[in-house]
Amino acid sequence: MTTDELLAVLRLQGAPKIGDVTLKKLIAHCGSAQAVFEEKRQNLLKIDGIGTHALQGLYDGEHQEAAVDEFEYIKRNDIGFSYFMDADYPSYLKHCIDSPVLLYKRGDINLEGRKLISIVGTRNITSYGTAFCEKFIEDIAPLNPIIVSGFAYGVDITAQKAAVKHGLQTIGCLAHGLNQIYPKVHSKYLLDVEKNGGFYTEFRSSSNPDRENFLKRNRVIAGMSEATVVIESAEKGGSLVTADIANSYNRDVFAVPGRAQDKYSSGCNNLIKQQKAHMLTSAADLVYLLGWDVVKKATPTIQKQLFIELEPTEQSIYNYLQKDGKQLLDSIALECQLPIFKVSSTLLNMEMKGIIRPLPGKLFEAI
The missing domain is CATH 3.40.50.450 (Rossmann fold)
Known part of the structure; x- marks a missing residue:
């Protein structure tokens, strides 16, 4: 982003009645933040959702002065920034209608290909x-x-x-x-x-x-x-x-x-x-x-430690679910030769430990 464009964005943000949604509309219609100030006011008022209230204070000189002050602070303190149209802007946030037009940043952030x-x-x-x-x-x-x-x-x-x-x-x-x-x-x-x-x-x-x-x-x-x-x-x-x-x-x-x-x-x-x-x-x-793909070394980390903590009844149920896959409560009780009330309470404990999960249809499976 050029210096002039950044100053224009900062100036637009300073206008008291312009939020992120309105600001994006103006930029999209005019092609850039600079172009918003070059466009005639009557043309801006033709944009859907833009009225005289939104443009109130847009051309006040104090916002331009504040924009220059903030730009100088950014430059003086080596502050980074991500513009909502830039490639380094957080991709998920980009899809939110009310996301910030500009994010200031500090540190060593690398979002590329990351969850x-x-x-x-x-x-x-x-x-x-x-x-x-x-x-x-x-x-x-x-x-x-x-x-x-x-x-x-x-x-x-x-x-x-x-x-x-x-x-x-x-x-x-x-x-x-x-x-x-x-x-x-x-x-x-x-x-x-x-x-x-x-x-x-x-x-x-x-x-x-x-x-x-x-x-x-x-x-x-x-x-x-x-x-x-x-x-x-x-x-x-x-x-x-x-x-x-x-x-x-x-x-x-x-x-x-x-x-x-x-x-x-x-x-x-x-x-x-x-x-x-x-x-x-x-x-x-x-x-x-x-639906994340589990790294091979992640599975033992998540399951092995939990596996050690299993009690005999939990171990029996867990082995059965691991071997035969998704099962109904009745089937688990029958196979493990346990009363249903005992299986029900044990399954709840196992769910809280994160080693089994309930599924639709009253099924259970091992994680």
Whole structure:
């Protein structure tokens, strides 16, 4: 992108009534951001969905001055950027109608040919959530995905630290400009993330971490990835908003189940109950449901450790399902010579361990 085109994009973004959807319409109609300012106002008003309200303040000189200031900040601080029409713009995000026109970036991000998973959840992560998150990333690591999150307290930073630990790229999507970091206590993780991925934000250097910015940031987290994983969440929270956005983008959503009485499992349990998310009990669930090709060394990593933990009854059922494939509850009870109530409770435990999965038609299969 040329300097003049970048300045034009920044100037358009400064107009108070022009959002990303409207901005894309203007650029598509005129052919470039520069051409928008060269087009006659009456012609712009002929564009579907563009009215006088949208163009209010478009030609104000203050926006041009602010654009120059931001351009100077970008150049002075060696800030990278991805334009929505460029090849390095996140491909999944490109398909979202309200995606940012411009993303500022910092670090060593390489998206080419890579799988992306967004991981979100409560800031008040429990020991259960921490253990699941770390184990999930350990098991998914052989597939070399990029882990996307919000660099916030709790689930976000747990996921991103685990990604760095296992040599995975991780991207933090921020709700403010790149001239600061929020929360400040996470500044100690900046270099590790930048060396193993980096940061994206749509917000200028003058933007603070205001509440509405976090809601906008959530659509980037949801839009960037093929799937969004919710580790833990209370009944209300930003991670549920992210899950809703991911569903609106027709992306897969996964939620980790927990006990009914646990406060920070209620949001995940509700997502599963309302069929807004697949139940996630292990990395193998995600691999299977997304249809990812499993790297040969990934299968033992996911299954061998779980296999060691099987009790005798679980071992008997698992061996049968591995040998004979998908089976009904009655068939499992008959073959394993167990009462149905015992098989039913054992299957539930095995599902929670991630070694079997239920299928339509009341069938079960080994993972």
